[in-house]
Amino acid sequence: MSVSEFLLLQFIAHLCLDYFFQTDKLAKQKNAIGFKSPFLYWHALTCFILSWLFSLQLSFVLGAAIIAITHFLMDGFKHHLNNSKLFGRYAYFIDQAGHLVIMVIVVLLFKKWYGIEPSIEVSLNLTYLLIITAYLVCLKPANIFIKEVFKATEIQVSSDNEMPNAGKVIGVLERILTLTFIIVSQYSAVGFLIAAKSILRYRPDETLKTEYVLIGTMLSFGIAVIAGIIINLS
Structure with missing residues (x-):
């Protein structure tokens, strides 16, 4: 397994976690009350399980734990970011970028210190993984991304039939x-x-x-x- 394939598997795990394994209602609750949300703790546990499962190797347990803990902390503090006058409208992009950066760092460090040696022999193809990732992105993640772009650029309905920016x-x-x-x-x-x-x-x-x-x-x-x-x- 190459590092590119490993990263793609972790990204697929992230897509499943943040877009398909939580409802909009639960996501709003988590974003509104942070650490007070009971769902946040299940979300973090699911993050650990998916990250470890999609790594296809038992030795990635520490890496999966780091990804899950940082995900938990970022989501827990996200409501403060949402309420920020300066960065509030960019909270989604900052949050997602943070998760992806942590994921890349953990994978690269894991490769350097332990090496990528799957515990399960699975024939992977980078192109097929890209196709799966692309289809996943084009579903719910794309809808949310477009909505957040409208929010970030302050495009909204106004009484005089204008759309700023x-x-x-x-x-x-x-x-x-x-x-x-x-x-x-x-x-x-x-x-x-x-x-x-x-x-x-x-x-x-x-x-x-x-x-x-x-x-x-x-x-x-x-x-x-x-x-x-x-x-x-x-």
Whole structure:
């Protein structure tokens, strides 16, 4: 098993833990009251079990424990981050980045000190793992990510039919997607993108709805495109 495959397995464990093994109601409770949430303790235990299970090796018990404990601490203190005037709207991204950084550090240190030697002989393929990861990301995680982008950029319905910062977000997404298509020589996709924008061209009385849909569509499409490119380059 390579370190890339090991990291992907740990990332799949994280996706299952934070997106599929907890309901929105329980996640909101955990984020609102932190260490007072009974679910947080079950969440941490599940984190340990999944991390250890997806490592495919008994010797990773300490690494799984470190990932679970740090996950527990970050989630426990997250409600303070949510209430921060400066960083509150970015709490989701900070929290997820923190979990991923810890995961990478633990895996790399484990590889250096113990080596990656699975206790169970399983034939793994990096491309297949990437495909599984990509499909998982495109389900619930992508929905939550898009919602948090709207929250972070303060895109919301207003009484005068305006969406602050919507134009900036659309412009950035257009450039990122267009550049991505060009890099992979998918020029026809650039034409599709332009055509899609033309179809969604709005009348003055439809600005709010059209921009909202366009941002969400481009974010969603972008996630799938980037994931597909990573797979093709593997």
